[in-house]
Structure formats: structure tokens, C-alpha cells
Amino acid sequence: MESMHGLKRTHDCDSLTEAALGEEVVLMGWVHRRRDHGGLIFIDLRDRRGLTQVVFAPEVDAGSHQKAHGLRSEYVVAVRGLVRRRPEGMENPKIRTGMIEVACRELRILARARTPAFPLDEDGEIAETLRLKYRYLDLRRPYMVEGLALRHRVCQAMRRYLNDRDFLEVETPVLTRSTPEGARDYLVPSRVNPGRFYALPQSPQLYKQILMVGGIERYYQIARCFRDEDLRADRQPEFTQLDMEMSFVEEEDVMALVEGLMAAVFEEALGVRLEPPFPRLSYGDAMDRYGTDRPDTRYSLELRDLTDVARGCGFKVFREAAAGGGVVKAVNAAGMGDLSRREIDELTDYVSAFGARGLAWVKIREDGSWQSPIAKFFTDGERAAMGERLGAAPGDILFFGADRAETVHRVLGELRAELARRRGLIPEGTFSFVWVTDFPLLEYDEDEGRYVAVHHPFTAPREEDVERLADAPAAARARAYDLVLNGVEIGGGSIRVHTPELQARLFEVLSIPAAEAAEKFGFLLAALEHGAPPHGGIAFGLDRLVMLMAGRETIRDVIAFPKTQKAQCLLAEAPSPVSMAQLAELYLKPGWKAG
The missing domain is CATH 3.30.930.10 (Bira Bifunctional Protein; Domain 2)
Structure with missing residues (x-):
């Protein structure tokens, strides 16, 4: 490999603009992408701050042009060259250096590289295990x-x-x-x-x-x-x-x-x-309104208590929960009455993981009547009282929970968050403390x-x-x-x-x-x-x-260097076995094995 001796880096790969036209500069970094256009060879040179396009032309420096044929992704190079304007039609306004390029007068290959385990010049999904094993590659990506x-x-x-x-x-x-x-x-x-x-x-x-x-x-x-x-x-x-x-x-x-x-x-x-x-919010208010002491207040979908209304109703599940010291609460998913039965079943399966034994629901029809398997268990007065407390309107769907307070809060708290995710109710780029x-x-x-x-x-x-x-x-x-x-x-x-x-x-x-x-x-x-x-x-x-x-x-x-969900560092392969001599030195029994 060549030495960088005698070359001093003058700029990073995100700093050159038209203000530097005509200047001789020295850049150092990794070959992000290489393109061979016959007589000309282009690379995008990358460091942690950005990219600069470098062009190798035989009329500028024949030796560098010949050497550039051997460049591959992730080679580490030093480039000395002249800043010039990109040809018309080849500008890239998406990056800071997109109006200029560097015509190479000297190329030094400081380190060669194996073919990366995953491409660094694409934005596609990369398996996290691969990213963690080759973290030194992952860290080169702008995302990291x-x-x-x-x-x-x-x-x-x-x-x-x-x-x-x-x-x-x-x-x-x-x-x-x-x-x-x-x-x-x-x-x-x-x-x-x-x-x-x-x-x-x-x-x-x-x-x-x-x-x-x-x-x-x-x-x-x-x-x-x-x-x-x-x-x-x-x-x-x-x-x-x-x-x-x-x-x-x-x-x-x-x-x-x-x-x-x-x-x-x-x-x-x-x-x-x-x-x-x-x-x-007090802890009590947070639990009552959101079902959690970590409320996401970027959207509403608040819980409402219906225990008093449900105490004498004809629906056994609600009545027994209210009589047994539990609570009956509901969330009005406003405007979500178009949820299909399949989607409702999916939501029921989702909340079952949080202790729900079912998920009662009611859709509000255009005439204000209830569409639900449980509608027949309630009087007109009970339906009206629940609808008023929940602010129900045509096109809404109401989801109910009836159990011990901690179970209802957990279930409906998770449900409101899932509904918000599914319906895109969470505004991006906002911070709600x-x-x-x-x-x-x-x-x-x-x-x-x-x-x-x-x-x-x-x-x-x-x-x-x-x-x-x-x-x-x-x-x-x-x-x-x-x-x-x-x-x-x-x-x-x-x-x-x-x-x-x-x-x-x-x-x-x-x-x-x-x-x-x-x-x-x-x-x-x-x-x-x-x-x-x-x-x-x-x-x-x-x-x-x-x-x-x-x-x-x-x-x-x-x-920079996290562990997996099994508390392992895939890069350094930690935790790792140690020698019996090390165990003995610490007065630990050598030769033990995990069960």
C-alpha cells in the first residue's frame, strides 16, 4: 500500500463548493461508488461528512487514470486534484458538493478492501445481525x-x-x-x-x-x-x-x-x-385517561369510565366486572367505523397478549344506532349515556374493556397506541413532553x-x-x-x-x-x-x-457498539469463554457449564 507521506488533507468531502473553483485540494476517504465511462472514470469519495465526485482523465494525469481502473468499493484513497465545475447536466443539487468535481492529478491507494458484506451505497434494509457483526462497515453509512x-x-x-x-x-x-x-x-x-x-x-x-x-x-x-x-x-x-x-x-x-x-x-x-x-399529569389521571403512566399525548383516543352506567346493564361481562370491584372503560376510535371484521379480529388477537379475554366493540351507524353483537344487552338509556360520555358520532367505533383496573388500563392503553399506529394518527417530527x-x-x-x-x-x-x-x-x-x-x-x-x-x-x-x-x-x-x-x-x-x-x-x-437482544456483541463475540487458569485465579470453580 502507498503512504500518505507528503500529502496533507486540506478539505473534507462535504466542504467544497463553487467558491473553491480553481483551487488544488487534497481529499482522503473511502470509495463509495465507481463508474467507468470509457475514457473517464468517476468515483464518489466519502468521509463521515459527505461525498465529493472525483474524475480521473488521461489528459489530466495518465498515471492516476490507469490506477483508477483498479479501484473498488471501500478502498481507502488519497486524491490531489483541481476543483472544477461539473459539466452542464451533471450537477447534483441534492448534495452540498453537487456543483463541482475534483479532477485528479495524483491518486494514492492507502488501503484495499474486501467486498463489503452489504452494500454501503444503497438504502435498502439490511439484516440487523449483519449490521452488528460488521459494525465497522455499518458505521460508515450516513444513517449511523x-x-x-x-x-x-x-x-x-x-x-x-x-x-x-x-x-x-x-x-x-x-x-x-x-x-x-x-x-x-x-x-x-x-x-x-x-x-x-x-x-x-x-x-x-x-x-x-x-x-x-x-x-x-x-x-x-x-x-x-x-x-x-x-x-x-x-x-x-x-x-x-x-x-x-x-x-x-x-x-x-x-x-x-x-x-x-x-x-x-x-x-x-x-x-x-x-x-x-x-x-x-398525576399518575392517577394518566392511568385513567391513557391506561399507562407513559402516555403519548400526541393523539387523543382517551379512555372513558363507564363503570357506573354498566353496573346494572344486561351484559354479564360488564355487570360482573363492575360488581366485583373492577372497571368498565372504553375508547372511542372516532371515524374508524370502517374497520373490517378481520381488522377487529386482528386487534382482538393483539390485545389478548396484554391480558384481554376478548374485545367488545360497537359501531355507530349513520342514524346513531348501535351495530354490535352486544347491542341487545343494553337499554336505550344505557346506550345513550355511554354514547354521550364517549362523544360517539356516526362513523365511530367504540372498544370496551371490563376487568380489574390494571388489566383494563393495560389493554386499552395498548389498543389506543395500536389504533394510532394503524391509522397514522401520530404526527411525524413532533415532540410531546x-x-x-x-x-x-x-x-x-x-x-x-x-x-x-x-x-x-x-x-x-x-x-x-x-x-x-x-x-x-x-x-x-x-x-x-x-x-x-x-x-x-x-x-x-x-x-x-x-x-x-x-x-x-x-x-x-x-x-x-x-x-x-x-x-x-x-x-x-x-x-x-x-x-x-x-x-x-x-x-x-x-x-x-x-x-x-x-x-x-x-x-x-x-x-456505536450495542448488544443484541441476547446481550451479545456480535462484533467482538462477547461474552466469550475464559480459560480455567483465569477462573482459578478468581477462585471460581473451573470447568462449569451453563445449564
């Missing part, structure tokens, strides 16, 4: 470059905003102790402490609270976190979050600062103007037979609900707040417990014995006893946020 460049701009904007507001960026440990309250920890054996293990942090929660006790007052970190949990499109075993904590604040202080942060990030990274303050507040502090876990924290055990209860911890723990509300964007939770935070007495009381309600609490969280409890300021914070899933900003369907498209 744009996502990573946006991620970079987001991180820079976050840092600038917080630095300007007196925050300190502080790194917290990656090797810490295991405190399994939620997802599973990734464990790391310690060679110098036989039989003991570190855990990779699920979040910097305890350390950032210690920073507040230490008087740092305003902390942030773009932190790597790890959770050994089942994966989805928006989850990875290792992920990145913007972590923040502040002393002497209440909920309104945190939320106002975050709204300013989001406005700054979107304007700087995307050129999008947001309009704080963002709307707010909403705060969800007043979460339950605790929920009862039937499998564990105890109360567990809805967020984490360091979240403070509302002051007026502290006494409820004794006799009605499930009724206590948390000083917690989640930020939801387009139906995806991007951030969650709370005001923390800052006194050892209240923290001990919470551990007691959570059925964590004092000895166990001291073992798992002793260093935090000891710190609280030394005078902790009231404090609170929030953490944002950076991967999810950038995914939504980029309009992508999966966070793997905005992470």
Missing part, C-alpha cells in the same frame, strides 16, 4: 453517522447547560457493591479479595446522594450503567444516562431546571424550539409477599402521607416525577429521603430488616446521620432520548 453525531451534540449541549448553572461533573465508581433492589446486578469477582464480588452500577444513586451529604450541592455525570435484565428495543445491558442531583431543592426546582435543559438541548442539537413549562407526578410510593408484590418501592427505596413520601406508612402504605404518594416524551419515559427522579429516621422507617415498611439494611446500605445510613441536606435529582436515559430525537425505532441505532 447522523445518529452518533446527534448524540455528540446532545451530550455537549447538556454539559454546557449544566456547567453554566454551577454543576460539577463528578465520576462515581464503576466497581461497587451489590445492592439488588430491582434488576439483577452484573457481578465482577475480586482476585485480591477471594470470594468477594463487585457489582457494576445499575445507577449512581447512592453515590450521588453521598455527594450531596458531602456538600457538592450540584452534581451531574454522563454515566455508564449496567442491568442484567431482559432486553427490548429500548433497553441494553449497558446503557448511558445523564445523572443529576441537587441540594436544597423541591420538586418544582428540579422540574424547572430540566425543562430549561430540554429546551437548550433540542434547540442546540436539532434546531427545534420547545415551549416550557411542559404539561403535567408531559410530566407524570404523584406516583404511589409503594406497591404490593404478590410473589415476594411484601411491599416494594415503585421507584427506589430512597424516594421520599409526600409529607402529608408519611403517617400513612403505618396503616395504609399503598396509599402513600411519592415525591417523584417522570418525564415522558412521545409515550416513552426518558427520565425519572424524586426528592430523596434525607433523614436516617425516615429511611429506617421506609426499610421497615419494605420488610428489609435492620441488619440487612445496614449490610446493604450502611454507608448511606451512616452518611445521613452526619447531616444531610434536603436533596433531589433525576436521571435521563440518554440512549432513549437520542433515539426519539433522531426518529429511530431502536436505541441500537444511536449506540
Whole structure:
């Protein structure tokens, strides 16, 4: 291969315009596409910023022209040449450099390349397993470059905003102790402490609270976190979050600062103007109206409660649900009365995965009458009351759920989202933020037979609900707040417990014995006893946020080297076996096999 010695890159492949006509330039990059037009050879030269057309002509430089016959896709080359105007009719106004070309005077082949596993000059679908295995090729595509460049701009904007507001960026440990309250920890054996293990942090929660006790007052970190949990499109075993904590604040202080942060990030990274303050919903309202605590407010299709109307109706399913402490709710799919029976059956199958035992429906005819297998079970008055509450009109179709509240909310919440997707009700390029507040502090876990924290055990209860911890723990509300964007939770935070007495009381309600609490969280409890300021914070899933900003369907498209849904890195073939000698050095039994 040839050396680039003596050649210095003068421009990138997206910067040359007609202003550079007549200049001699040096470009370096990859051969994106090659075209042989007989006497002339053209290549599109690509770097991460864009493309420039290079022409090889024998009358300009015979040696380069001859060498260009051997160029293939993805060869790495250096080109020295003269910028000239493209011939009339060959301009490409779709790209920044589309009015010019570079006539090559010198070509150096810096590296040859195998035929790529997939074409980089086409926009067709590529199997994700192939993309992840050959990630170094995938990263060359503008699709990936744009996502990573946006991620970079987001991180820079976050840092600038917080630095300007007196925050300190502080790194917290990656090797810490295991405190399994939620997802599973990734464990790391310690060679110098036989039989003991570190855990990779699920979040910097305890350390950032210690920073507040230490008087740092305003902390942030773009932190790597790890959770050994089942994966989805928006989850990875290792992920990145913007972590923040502040002393002497209440909920309104945190939320106002975050709204300013989001406005700054979107304007700087995307050129999008947001309009704080963002709307707010209580947890109860979000569940009642949308069936989820992560509501997508870009479209309506809200749930309406019909339990009181259905309590005495002739339809047994509704009547028994209402009488047995459940709920009857419905969604008016306005204007969707043209759904076919096949489509309704598909929707029924879809919601069955979320616990639905069926999907009752009613179409509203032009004369306002009901078309439905269940219409005969209701009186004229009941039909009128339901139609009025749902705002039903001719051409609408009503979908009902009758069961326990959590089941109905889950089913109808998923149904409204599916209807919006199918009917194109979700506006593209819009960003709809909403705060969800007043979460339950605790929920009862039937499998564990105890109360567990809805967020984490360091979240403070509302002051007026502290006494409820004794006799009605499930009724206590948390000083917690989640930020939801387009139906995806991007951030969650709370005001923390800052006194050892209240923290001990919470551990007691959570059925964590004092000895166990001291073992798992002793260093935090000891710190609280030394005078902790009231404090609170929030953490944002950076991967999810950038995914939504980029309009992508999966966070793997905005992470340079993601894992698969089986938590594997196809590029590096990780996780991988290790030698028996390595296991023995860590005092682990060699020769074990996974079941």
C-alpha cells in the first residue's frame, strides 16, 4: 500500500463548493461508488461528512487514470486534484458538493478492501445481525453517522447547560457493591479479595446522594450503567444516562431546571424550539385517561369510565366486572367505523397478549344506532349515556374493556397506541413532553409477599402521607416525577429521603430488616446521620432520548457498539469463554457449564 507521506488533507468531502473553483485540494476517504465511462472514470469519495465526485482523465494525469481502473468499493484513497465545475447536466443539487468535481492529478491507494458484506451505497434494509457483526462497515453509512453525531451534540449541549448553572461533573465508581433492589446486578469477582464480588452500577444513586451529604450541592455525570435484565428495543445491558442531583431543592426546582435543559438541548442539537413549562399529569389521571403512566399525548383516543352506567346493564361481562370491584372503560376510535371484521379480529388477537379475554366493540351507524353483537344487552338509556360520555358520532367505533383496573388500563392503553399506529394518527417530527407526578410510593408484590418501592427505596413520601406508612402504605404518594416524551419515559427522579429516621422507617415498611439494611446500605445510613441536606435529582436515559430525537425505532441505532437482544456483541463475540487458569485465579470453580 502507498503512504500518505507528503500529502496533507486540506478539505473534507462535504466542504467544497463553487467558491473553491480553481483551487488544488487534497481529499482522503473511502470509495463509495465507481463508474467507468470509457475514457473517464468517476468515483464518489466519502468521509463521515459527505461525498465529493472525483474524475480521473488521461489528459489530466495518465498515471492516476490507469490506477483508477483498479479501484473498488471501500478502498481507502488519497486524491490531489483541481476543483472544477461539473459539466452542464451533471450537477447534483441534492448534495452540498453537487456543483463541482475534483479532477485528479495524483491518486494514492492507502488501503484495499474486501467486498463489503452489504452494500454501503444503497438504502435498502439490511439484516440487523449483519449490521452488528460488521459494525465497522455499518458505521460508515450516513444513517449511523447522523445518529452518533446527534448524540455528540446532545451530550455537549447538556454539559454546557449544566456547567453554566454551577454543576460539577463528578465520576462515581464503576466497581461497587451489590445492592439488588430491582434488576439483577452484573457481578465482577475480586482476585485480591477471594470470594468477594463487585457489582457494576445499575445507577449512581447512592453515590450521588453521598455527594450531596458531602456538600457538592450540584452534581451531574454522563454515566455508564449496567442491568442484567431482559432486553427490548429500548433497553441494553449497558446503557448511558445523564445523572443529576441537587441540594436544597423541591420538586418544582428540579422540574424547572430540566425543562430549561430540554429546551437548550433540542434547540442546540436539532434546531427545534420547545415551549416550557411542559404539561403535567398525576399518575392517577394518566392511568385513567391513557391506561399507562407513559402516555403519548400526541393523539387523543382517551379512555372513558363507564363503570357506573354498566353496573346494572344486561351484559354479564360488564355487570360482573363492575360488581366485583373492577372497571368498565372504553375508547372511542372516532371515524374508524370502517374497520373490517378481520381488522377487529386482528386487534382482538393483539390485545389478548396484554391480558384481554376478548374485545367488545360497537359501531355507530349513520342514524346513531348501535351495530354490535352486544347491542341487545343494553337499554336505550344505557346506550345513550355511554354514547354521550364517549362523544360517539356516526362513523365511530367504540372498544370496551371490563376487568380489574390494571388489566383494563393495560389493554386499552395498548389498543389506543395500536389504533394510532394503524391509522397514522401520530404526527411525524413532533415532540410531546408531559410530566407524570404523584406516583404511589409503594406497591404490593404478590410473589415476594411484601411491599416494594415503585421507584427506589430512597424516594421520599409526600409529607402529608408519611403517617400513612403505618396503616395504609399503598396509599402513600411519592415525591417523584417522570418525564415522558412521545409515550416513552426518558427520565425519572424524586426528592430523596434525607433523614436516617425516615429511611429506617421506609426499610421497615419494605420488610428489609435492620441488619440487612445496614449490610446493604450502611454507608448511606451512616452518611445521613452526619447531616444531610434536603436533596433531589433525576436521571435521563440518554440512549432513549437520542433515539426519539433522531426518529429511530431502536436505541441500537444511536449506540456505536450495542448488544443484541441476547446481550451479545456480535462484533467482538462477547461474552466469550475464559480459560480455567483465569477462573482459578478468581477462585471460581473451573470447568462449569451453563445449564
